[in-house]
Amino acid sequence: MPSLTVSLSERSYSIDIGHGNLDRAGAFLSSLGGGTVSHAVVLTDEHVSSYGYARIVADAIADAGIDVSLFVIAAGESSKSIETAATLWETLLEDGTDRKSVLVAVGGGVIGDLAGFIAATFARGIRFFQVPTTLLAQVDSSVGGKVGINLPGAKNMVGAFHQPVGVLIDTATLETLDATQYACGLGEIAKYAVSLDAALFERLESDAADVGRRDRDILSEIVFRCCEIKAGIVANDERETTGFRALLNYGHTFAHVFETLVFETLGDYRLPHGQAVAVGCVCAARLALKLGRVDTAFLERQIRLLQRLDLPTSLLDLGASIEPKRAVDLMNRDKKVENGRLRFVLPIELGRCELVGGIDPRTVMEAIECDT
Ligand SMILES: NC(=O)c1ccc[n+]([C@@H]2O[C@H](COP(=O)([O-])OP(=O)(O)OC[C@H]3O[C@@H](n4cnc5c(N)ncnc54)[C@H](O)[C@@H]3O)[C@@H](O)[C@H]2O)c1
Numbered sequence: 001m002p003s004l005t006v007s008l009s010e011r012s013y014s015i016d017i018g019h020g021n022l023d024r025a026g027a028f029l030s031s032l033g034g035g036t037v038s039h040a041v042v043l044t045d046e047h048v049s050s051y052g053y054a055r056i057v058a059d060a061i062a063d064a065g066i067d068v069s070l071f072v073i074a075a076g077e078s079s080k081s082i083e084t085a086a087t088l089w090e091t092l093l094e095d096g097t098d099r100k101s102v103l104v105a106v107g108g109g110v111i112g113d114l115a116g117f118i119a120a121t122f123a124r125g126i127r128f129f130q131v132p133t134t135l136l137a138q139v140d141s142s143v144g145g146k147v148g149i150n151l152p153g154a155k156n157m158v159g160a161f162h163q164p165v166g167v168l169i170d171t172a173t174l175e176t177l178d179a180t181q182y183a184c185g186l187g188e189i190a191k192y193a194v195s196l197d198a199a200l201f202e203r204l205e206s207d208a209a210d211v212g213r214r215d216r217d218i219l220s221e222i223v224f225r226c227c228e229i230k231a232g233i234v235a236n237d238e239r240e241t242t243g244f245r246a247l248l249n250y251g252h253t254f255a256h257v258f259e260t261l262v263f264e265t266l267g268d269y270r271l272p273h274g275q276a277v278a279v280g281c282v283c284a285a286r287l288a289l290k291l292g293r294v295d296t297a298f299l300e301r302q303i304r305l306l307q308r309l310d311l312p313t314s315l316l317d318l319g320a321s322i323e324p325k326r327a328v329d330l331m332n333r334d335k336k337v338e339n340g341r342l343r344f345v346l347p348i349e350l351g352r353c354e355l356v357g358g359i360d361p362r363t364v365m366e367a368i369e370c371d372t
């Protein structure tokens, strides 16, 4: 089974990738150093639970001789809330969770972020283990230790850096993802390719059709490569203090404001994150073009790949539109603005990018305007 290490001295951990390997969870937990595991709490959402993934994980843990409890919560972003966190803290207390317990997240990024946050805070920190079941969680959110919940008006506003003790990826779980969730993962994969790995970009170009039909071998290679890229960056800038980890955010400054503005306008509708990222990548490339950093061929090649992966390249493809001026105002209020100046991850060439500051807001507006 292919395996990678996230090298963070005493917080190092492995990422194991396979197909049909959920039952390895028990062996993994029983092999953990740093004190024996007396008890495991598996957390999943009702949707993931209906496919039986969490049950396989829980049974494998029980077979390894570890006491196990399984809790199922409502699916969806609204579970990353203070209310759900408070309920879970109480549930863990009643379940006898202590510092020898491990919290096991079986699900997408919502379950991973929430379980990680609960693990970071309960009893001043217990161990947690990630079993990501969406493509987005497998290539992105399960690795790197950013955990958290949302405040009513601010996504991921309360959280921590809390690394998992391991990540177990079963690419067979991707077979049950709906088309939108699958596309969301592809949006993040395209982000890695354009900004950090030209070879991955070329691979996606040549094998887009196989990727589209979820070919098992290609998927595990791609998931492996994305985890490898993220692991390398996290190992060098775990807490995003040097600007290096920020390079993982290509397209994200645009995507975040698109998500916020569409949510504000349409009330209960959220743009799917990975699809918003795909559109954000187009805006970032267009901004780079306007700043003379890349040529038109770069922008067009990126758009062609996104289209071949069935990803949106404009907000209009997602049935949404926003006011560019409002988007830039919102970017100025974002937590990533430094000294009042907008910063973006912009490409230098295929597979290479850098963090660029001091960009004129009017140019940013123009990069969005072409899209609305
Ligand atoms: N921590 C990080 O570094 C990081 C990075 C990126 C995103 N995130 C967070 O991740 C979250 C989004 O993650 P997501 O897209 O995985 O969303 P999600 O967890 O809500 O999962 C999407 C949907 O897919 C369902 N699902 C999960 N696995 C499935 C499977 N195998 N088959 C069928 N359905 C399945 C879920 O029940 C849910 O309905 C956001 O809250 C975002 O903030 C965190």
Ligand SMILES: [Zn+2]
Pocket: 140, 188, 252, 273, 277
């Ligand atoms: Zn993202």
